[in-house]
Amino acid sequence: MSNQNDIKTRKVLPLRKDLGWKNIFFIGIGGxxxxxxxxxxxxxxxxxxxxxxxxxxxxxxxxxxxIEIHYKDAINNIxxxxxxxxxxxxxxxxxxxxxxxxxxxxxxxxxxxxxxAKILGLITNETFCFxxxxxxxxxxxxxxxxxxxxxxxxxxxxFLGGIAVNYDxxxxxxxxxxxxxxxxxxxxxxxxxxxxxxxxxxTDADHLDIYEEANALEESFQEFANKVTDKLFxxxxxxxxxxxxxxxxxxxxxxxxxKTENGFSVFDIKTPTELxxxxxxxxxxxxxxxNALAGFAMAESYGVSVEKLKKGLATFKGIExxxxxxxxxxxxxxxxxxxxxxxxxxxVFQTVSQLYNNRSKExxxxxxxxxxxxxxxxxxxxxxxxxxxxxLLDIYPARELPIKGITSNWLVEKINKISKKAIVIRxxxxxxxxxxxxxKNSVIAMLGAGDIGKLINSVYKIKTTSIEV
Numbered sequence: 001m002s003n004q005n006d007i008k009t010r011k012v013l014p015l016r017k018d019l020g021w022k023n024i025f026f027i028g029i030g031g032x033x034x035x036x037x038x039x040x041x042x043x044x045x046x047x048x049x050x051x052x053x054x055x056x057x058x059x060x061x062x063x064x065x066x067i068e069i070h071y072k073d074a075i076n077n078i079x080x081x082x083x084x085x086x087x088x089x090x091x092x093x094x095x096x097x098x099x100x101x102x103x104x105x106x107x108x109x110x111x112x113x114x115x116x117a118k119i120l121g122l123i124t125n126e127t128f129c130f131x132x133x134x135x136x137x138x139x140x141x142x143x144x145x146x147x148x149x150x151x152x153x154x155x156x157x158x159f160l161g162g163i164a165v166n167y168d169x170x171x172x173x174x175x176x177x178x179x180x181x182x183x184x185x186x187x188x189x190x191x192x193x194x195x196x197x198x199x200x201x202x203t204d205a206d207h208l209d210i211y212e213e214a215n216a217l218e219e220s221f222q223e224f225a226n227k228v229t230d231k232l233f234x235x236x237x238x239x240x241x242x243x244x245x246x247x248x249x250x251x252x253x254x255x256x257x258x259k260t261e262n263g264f265s266v267f268d269i270k271t272p273t274e275l276x277x278x279x280x281x282x283x284x285x286x287x288x289x290x291n292a293l294a295g296f297a298m299a300e301s302y303g304v305s306v307e308k309l310k311k312g313l314a315t316f317k318g319i320e321x322x323x324x325x326x327x328x329x330x331x332x333x334x335x336x337x338x339x340x341x342x343x344x345x346x347x348v349f350q351t352v353s354q355l356y357n358n359r360s361k362e363x364x365x366x367x368x369x370x371x372x373x374x375x376x377x378x379x380x381x382x383x384x385x386x387x388x389x390x391x392l393l394d395i396y397p398a399r400e401l402p403i404k405g406i407t408s409n410w411l412v413e414k415i416n417k418i419s420k421k422a423i424v425i426r427x428x429x430x431x432x433x434x435x436x437x438x439x440k441n442s443v444i445a446m447l448g449a450g451d452i453g454k455l456i457n458s459v460y461k462i463k464t465t466s467i468e469v
Contacts, residue, residue, distance in 0.1 A: 030054065077102075133198065137202060233253075279313055349387065362390070
């Protein structure tokens, strides 16, 4: 294990391993994981370019840094310098359709083509690797871990699945010996990693379009656990062997005495050897306390001082689209969250109830994937029906084609069999603004993993011109 004093004085070297290619072309460069890799290789003086279907804040940020991106799938849009197959590596995500013209051009002409997960494995396998896995909580936990390591002078490079507010980035650049990665279970991508210290935050059923059965997903997590060389942390109650963290007294690392004070979550941490009092944290909800606890436990087990970790948690500002309070007035609280699974919606509702018990609680939800909506329909109904009012946008298809009968109207009918509180609304600013403008003493949570994030931002800009936030 690396010596802490050596870490403090090590020179920052962004490129950990030279993969041998001069040029790297990303198909789907705007994806959260892909864009982090693009930033990393750009900082390592590689020539970077790419394609994405839609212009977003992420792609615009990459373009501002000098990366060439185009948005129409056409072979003649590929920069000429990237047509040399000896010098160019192609990186892609599984979301790319089979008929993608540029992908097929590279394939037919003998270019080296690797999945994003493979590249991440190649980069990090020669490092001391911290990896965070789980169907929920992995983005927040890995981002917290990356931040508290940086604040504690541990020179790690962190590849994140969300935009850390502290850095306005999904990449925290550091040295060449230590990495932090979000270990994605989708498509079994996390099996490309060889972690030294890892944690598993949850193993709830998800991605049944890939795994078909929940048991197959659980087996995949066990396979990931078996790859961990040093220490594995698991949420208390999971059927995996490891060092446990949780709210339960029997957990090896426990968060207790949780309260809210002066805009902070405040809690104590019991480790196997001591009790740390009055830890301050700027995110709310027990699920986020657990994420902070997992990050703390991983870093503490590596040898980082408790006092440094405590200071790091207090300065963590959160992640975009993870319970971001966009507007907070006497009449309206508007919350933006990435929640797209029933368990995540439950966590949002519980946090809203803790913070705003006396307000009306409403949700605007964009279901993500036809298959997920179908597979977890009854659970979605139970989760959404907790809110006083439910507004559903049409299902965001992402990589899928429509499934007959699986629509937001179908989901609304199921919710309204429990209580008459759900309607389908249009995806536009005026529809959302009309709902928001009629609120008195309400909380509205806008949830989903699709393009609802863009809608929230545009509504926020319009709304904040007419109210004092």
